[in-house]
Amino acid sequence: MSTLTTEVEDFAAAMRSDAFRRDPYPVYARMRAECPVYRAPQGLWYVTRHADVEQALGDPRLSNDRERMTDALVARDGRMRDLSRLTARLGRVMSNTDPPDHARLRGLVNKAFTARRVEGLRERIQAVVDRLVDAAVAALEPGGPPTDLLTAVASPLPHTVVCELFGVPEPDRERVKEWFRGLGRIHEDIDRAERVVDAFEAYLLDLVERRRAAPGDDLISALVTAQARGDRLTDHELLSTCFMLITAGDETTTNLIGNGLLALLHHPDQLALLRAEPALIRAAVDETVRYDSPTQAILRVTAADVTLGGRTIPAGDLVHLLLASAGRDPEHHEHPDRFDLTRPAHRHLGFGHGPHFCLGAPLARLETELAIGTLVRRLPDLRPAVDPGRLDWRPNPLQRRLTALPVTCTSDDDTSDERK
Incomplete structure (x- = not known):
């Protein structure tokens, strides 16, 4: 057996281990050093170095087309047929298309989802953050039991903001949250997930029709009216875009807030620096994305033979672009x-x-800046309640998310005034 084959098998096994789920970065470091572009025994390719990942992300031969991806997934594993059929119902949104369709869809959505619209949410997001942090502060009595900041702040914030952004009425928001949870378990129960998609799709279609009849100051109204050169989103494209923005924004932002808080709590020198210099909050968000990326990898399929890192990946193969590994590449980032x-x-x-x-x-950054900045300001005596090695992570190779982030606060009376 060749050394390369042994290494590949070792990496494939390592990525299925509990140790990898807790901390994937030592495995990524070995992959970058020993086999930066490699094909695992299951047939998947993995790209690990910054330069190669960046090249792949800009290469049109690395396709994100939904139909092409579905064909490749089903060819590799017939059990993916039902899942692929369900995800295909979500349609050809811009994140699942290649040029020129992608440019058309993105241009239309950009007219609705503008930087000005995002920045206009700042005060509303801060108000949501303040409510959530008020409850967390009330629960965090000095010397008392731990509070899970993932449940208290990181998870409910993006859900609430998305509902605000889409103009979801208050009485419907708990139902929408349950649909989010159902979509998050799409791999576990296809039949249940299909019922969730049915219900969510019907609800969104009704919301779209109401906005057509009486537009408001919300994203669905803006998407309904967005047009370029006489072109508009079709109903199917509109529903698919709503699905994408709702589900992707919820998961990624929750992960980013949780991972950022964890990194700060376990690097007290950097936490102290942020408290002393609050303007560093933007740097803290970007450093979190690099250091412990909420999106660990994205999947592409080769539309033609592609050479990366000196290896040729044949057309029709599935490729994981490891964003998290690229963020720890010493060839691009010092230390x-x-x-x-x-x-x-x-x-x-x-x-x-x-x-x-x-x-x-921009929305994920803003939510994370306000959430972490407010917690750091309001809770100067915050402490991790669990050693990082004992924290649990969800078993998702594409997303890095804690199951909980328990924290406590000290009983130092000198800090009590700052927590108000």
């Missing part, structure tokens, strides 16, 4: 395993690159 808020602003790939750069990145 990559160090969490450092003063790091020079080197470009990271955590929000993607090229035509598919994350549309929701």
Whole structure:
């Protein structure tokens, strides 16, 4: 057996281990050093170095087309047929298309989801953050039991903001939250997920019709009226875009807030620096995306033979672009395993690159800045309640998310006034 084959088998096994789920970065470091572009025994390719990932993200031969991806997934594993059929119902949104369809869809959505619209949400997002942090502060009595900041702040914030953004009426929001949870378990129960999609689709279609009849100051109204050169989103494209913005914004932002809080809590020198210099909050968000990316990898399928890192990937193969590994590449980031808020602003790939750069990145940044900034200001005596090695992570190779982030506060009376 060749050394390369042994290494590949070792990596494939490592990525299925509990140790990898807790901390994937030592495995990524070995992959970058020993086999930066490699094919696992199951047939999947993995790309690990910053330069190769960046090249792949800008290469049109690395396709994100839903139909092409579905064909490749089903060819690899027939059990994916039902899941692919369900995800295909969500349609040809811009994140699941290639040029020229992608440019058309993104141009239309950009007219509705503008930087001005996102910035206009700042006060409303801050009000939501304040309500959530008020409840967390009330629960965090000095010397009392831990509070889970994922449940208290990181998870409900993006859900509430998305509902505000889409103009979902208050009485419907708990039902929408349950649909979010159902879509998050799409791999576990296809039949249940299909019922969730049915119900959610019917609800969104009704909301769209109401906005057509009486437009408001919300994103659905803006999507309904967006047009370019006489072109508009079809009903199917509109529903699919809503699905994409709702589900992607919820998951990614929750992960980003949780991972950022965890990194700060376990790097007290950087937490102290942020408290002393609150203007570093933007740097803290970018450093979190680089250091512990909420989106670990994105999947592409080759539309033609592609050479990356000296290896040729045949047409029709599935490729994982490891954004998280690229963020720790020492060829691009000095001292990559160090969490450092003063790091020079080197470009990271955590929000993607090229035509598919994350549309929701400004909103995710804003929510994370306000959530972490408020918690750091309001709770100067915050402490992790569990050693990082004992924290549990969800078993999702594409997303990195804690199951809980328990924290406590000290009983130092000198800090009590700052917590109000």
